[in-house]
Amino acid sequence: MLANIGAFLSSGENIAFFVFALMAIGGAIFMLSLTKVVHMLVALALTFLSMAGLYVILDAEFVAFVQILIYSGAISILMIFGIMMTKHQGEEIEPKRPWHNALLFIGAAGLFGIIFYVIQTATLTTGEFKAPEDNTMEIGKLLFSQHVIPFELMSVLLTVAFIGAIIIAKREEE
Template sequence: MLANIADFFSSGANLIFFVFALFAIGGAIFMISFTKVVSMVVSVAVTFLSLAGLYVLLEAEFLAMSQVLIYAGGISILMIFGIMMTRHDSEEQDMRRPWQSALLWIGILGLFGILFYVFQQTSFPQAEFKAPEDNTLEIGKLLFSAHVIPFELMSLLLTVAFIGAIVLAKREEE
């Protein structure tokens, strides 16, 4: 079992993957654990940037740049503007009880223990992957042929969410 761990960490790419994965998972856990909204946004931004690093390791540079520009940049800034435009009580209080935090950490440790055991006992087949010459071209072909309806539905959903945010902001001014 420990030989598998030593083999895993002997490669630099695996070590970098492990660091990015820890930051992504840690950011997500901190996002649901924090009580201050700005801290939650920073945690989400760390998760988004870590996912972009994982995309770089997978040689999906277009997805990595899209992740940084759209999610880590745009969505995080949009969330901060949303926080600034809404009213909040001056005093934020922690609504959780101590036993909820203890159950959270027990659940996290249990999940990681189960995942560690399963990954150690599983033998993954080695397959040859042939990457396309131009990732961006292939993504564009798939996006505008096979996945054009989900793409258009997502743009419609984002437009409706944006209009809803404007309506909510205008109601709050009055």
């Protein structure tokens, strides 16, 4: 069992995966456990950036670039502007729950133990993955040939959501 861990950590790619995975999990945990909204947003941005790092390790550079550009950049800035433009009466402090953190840690450690055991005992078949020469071109071909209708439906859905947000914002001003 320890030999498997040693073999896993012998590669720099696996160490980078481990670091990015821990950063993603840590950012998600911080996002859920922090109380100030801006701090939660910074933790969410850390999760987005670490997910982009995982995409780079998986040789999906286009998806990593889109992850950084859209989620880490645009969505985070949009959330910050939303926080800054809304009125906050005061943040409510939750009552102290002494057993909450202990139970949370026990549950997370148990889940980690179960996942670790399953991964260590699983027999995975090895195969050779042959990545295409240009990932971006292949994504574009699939997006505009086989998946063109869902792509257009998503653009219509996002436009309707944007118009709805503007209407709701106008109503709140009145």
